[in-house]
Amino acid sequence: MKRIILLILVTGFATIGYSQDKKSQDIKAIKSMCGCYEVKFNFAETFKYSKDTLNYKPSKTKHDYGLEWVELVEDQPNKIVMQHLLIVNDQTIIKHWRQDWMFENTNFYDFYKDTSWKFKKLPSNAVKGQWTQKVYQVDDSPRYEGTATWSHYDGRHVWENTTDAPLPRREHTVRNDYNVLKRTNVHEITAFGWIHDQDNDKIVRADNTPDVLLAQEKGHDVYTKVDDSKCKAAQNWWKENNQLWKKVRDKWETVFAQNKNLNLEKTVNKQPLFMTLFDLKPDTSKEEINTIIDSYIIK
Secondary structure, eight states, X not given: OHHHHHHHHHHHHHHHHHHHHHHHHHHHHHHTTOEEEEEEEEEEEEEEOOSOTTTOOOOOOEEEEEEEEEEEEEEETTEEEEEEEEEETTTEEEEEEEEEEEETXXXXXXXXXXXXXXXXXXXXXXXXXXXXXXXXXXXXXXXXXXXXXXXXXXXXXXXXXXXXXXXXXHHHTTOOSOOEEEEEEEEEEOSSEEEEEEEEEXXXXXXXXXXXXXXXXXXXXXXXXXXXXXXXXXXHHHHHHHHHHHHHHHHHHHHHTTOSOEEBOSOBTTBOHHHHHHTSOTTOOHHHHHHHHHHTBOO
16 A cells, blocks of 8 residues: 555656656747847748639738847746847837747637737636747737647647737738738747747638638748847847836736726827837836826727
């Protein structure tokens, strides 16, 4: 009997040890996406399903290049926050997307369509050992999020998830014939940096009707690590502006903590939220920031 109890205890400790080792591998993979990168953005529309075969115009194949700094903003055992900053012409900094990684997260804001998100809570056993990637717009409003397990095998480190998202910025100014991008995102850590691979469905969604698949596209973004000194301008910019954006993040956290559906205005006074926030000075008060963000939330 004692041998059986001992075996159970040893097996249990081995499982716990393996779990902690696995989580450490996950954290190492996630944090390895930080730093300075030369990025190649590649997108091509692959298949079209529009019934309007005469007038349908697919998006042009896109190849863009950039230099990007990924700042480690928050580093906790169950939450890692990383801010992307684009560097244009060596000195001009554009606050880009943000990604938060949360371990065994159960609260989700699922993108529905247009400018609306639906709150969803999953049971804890559905996200056991998984990491949620929460991706935010340049103004730190929600974009998309999904949960999956990091896999480490044959020297590869991969995370894959499929979730709904708004139109990307490269599309929403030129396309109005679909309103949901169902994204299959694959993040893979490589010897030279990391790859963000995408297989996306362009979907038309309306209330109480089945989704309509309009087209599909392939995305392949390659992040090649370079010396951090090449991104010095972004590092300096973040030192000057990080407190402003912390106030913005803090306000959004109070909104998300309400755990209810979220609907946003596209513009207020003919201006989108990101333009309003980008005009603010670093010492803007949290009261002013809160008022601005509240004005874009549809009650």
